[in-house]
Amino acid sequence: xxLPCPICGxxxxxxxxxxxxxxxxxxxxxxxxxxxxxxxxxxxxxxAGVTRDLWFHELGCAAWLVVTRNTLTHEVLGxxxxxxxxRAGGRx
Numbered sequence: 001x002x003l004p005c006p007i008c009g010x011x012x013x014x015x016x017x018x019x020x021x022x023x024x025x026x027x028x029x030x031x032x033x034x035x036x037x038x039x040x041x042x043x044x045x046x047x048a049g050v051t052r053d054l055w056f057h058e059l060g061c062a063a064w065l066v067v068t069r070n071t072l073t074h075e076v077l078g079x080x081x082x083x084x085x086x087r088a089g090g091r092x
Contacts, residue, residue: 004079007061015059020044022052022066025086048072054082 001013021044028036049072055065064082069075 001074001076003055003065003067003076005057005060005063005065006079006081007063008057011057011060015057016055016065017058019054019056019064022054022082022085024054025066025082050077055079 057063065079066085067079068077
C-alpha cells in the first residue's frame, strides 16, 4: 500500500506508523460528561468501507496525517495533514 504524504508525495506504507481511527481528533471538551470520555477512550467502531485513520510519517517528514481509505478495496482515497483536519473541525 502507498500513502500520499502532502509533504513528501506518495510513499510506501512501511515509512508510516498506524495510530488508529481519526476519531482521536474529535476529543470531548473538558466540560464533557464522564460517559463521553469513557466512550472516547474505550469504544471504537470497526467499519467495513471508508475510514479516516491517523498515520505518523516516521521515516519521512515526521508529519501526522489523516488518511481516508476504503478497508474493503484497500483504495487510498486521500490524505491531509492532521493539523489541517483539526482546523477543519476534525473532518476530511
